[in-house]
Amino acid sequence: MPVPPSDSDVDLVDFRSTPERTIHDLTGYGPLLALGRYRYLRARPPLAPQRHDSLLVLALPVKGDVAFVVDDDPRTVRPGQALRIPPGRSYRTGVPVQPRGELVWLLLRTGPESDLSTGPLHRAVAALSAPRGPDQWAVPDLIPGELRRLDNAGAPGDWLTTALLEHRSSVVVLELARSLERVRRETTAASAPPRPGPAPVHPAVADALAWLEEHLSEPCGVQDLIEVSGLSEGRFYRMFREGTGTTPKDYLLRRKTALAYQWMRTEPDVTVSRVAHTLGFSSSQYFATVFRRYHGFAPTTGSASWRNQLRG
Known part of the structure; x- marks a missing residue:
């Protein structure tokens, strides 16, 4: 999605937009780095293998299923689901030709340079980057609406538009972190029988x-x-x-x-x-x-x- 990595610059991002790819540069807004939307009006060549040392990728299909391969693990992500790709993991599209569809993605900084100790947004990025829990999960009902608002905000051209993009991107990140934490808790609780209470079992x-x-x-x-x-x-x-x-x-x-x-x-x-x-x-x-x-x-x-x- 962002840019194919070279041996030395795996965390560089190509911010150029095309008729089918719109990318907003959010550099300078805490851990937010880029917001992108792909609208494939026709089948496209597959995404080249990519990897980032200190960047977190969040992918959210809007229309149509999207097939990924993450560290040789095939994933099919559908609208209403999110896929997180933590730093250090390689990824590519999982089909020879990318079908028509729409996908929104967010690129976020992790590591010392993002100062994860400051503010809830940094803590959300840390939670989304943590290895525990699923990498693919159902998103809250409000996320599709937030994605539409991101699309309607337009390209940054003045401070108000830029502030709206930053705010709405932050809302998506926070809600995704909250929903992932809930899935983690529920999965952990369901994996073992309930613990006995204080009284002995009759x-x-x-x-x-x-x-x-x-x-x-x-x-x-x-x-x-x-x-x-x-x-x-x-x-x-x-x-x-x-x-x-x-x-x-x-x-x-x-x-x-x-x-x-x-x-x-x-x-x-x-x-x-x-x-x-x-x-x-x-x-x-x-x-x-x-x-x-x-x-x-x-x-x-x-x-x-x-x-x-x-x-x-």
Whole structure:
């Protein structure tokens, strides 16, 4: 997107605009370096391999899917998603010919020269550059509107227009950082069963939990756990929360979606409908809603990405 790297100047940026490529120079505004938009009205040659030592790239498709290869890992990014490319990682387009479409990208400085200790925008860049968490995720609903406002701001020609571009670019960066942090927290929380609460687990509840682990890949529900425990419904709910710190339904859905995650990760060709039916969800739509709640992204997004990785 910015400029193909040479051996000595991997962080130089080509600010020249063309009829299909508009680039705004934001140099001098904290970590902001450049804002660009590609509008490919016809198929174009692929992007040459690129890498930046101290620059963070954020790519946001507006129209049409965009295929990337990041460190030999194929990624398909769709409108409503963001892709971050931290410093030091190589990237290129993942198809021989780039199809028609639109893409917005932001280039941000990282490292000592950006003084990451000052201000929320610098902290957001540091969060977006951190290695932990996914590199591709669903963006907040307000991001498409902010991207349209960036497009309508026009080219910098006076201090007001330049200030608007800086402000709206900063809003996009801050919202992306907040959404990525939320996905990180949710993914971490969903990757492990809930921790037991302060009270010891009641033996009857422990029996129900053991039974659940043995039958997790089968259709089963809270009523099955109650029957296995031998407790009354009210007493089971009370003992369960005291022993696990959460409700039976939350525990069950968390464990079911964790199993689904592992299944689709190791068997990318499996369909979402099959997973949902096998695990006892009433519909694939309900399964997708629950999966997204616990993992931060739709199961279709994850399975497609894993399938591309294994086939790439």
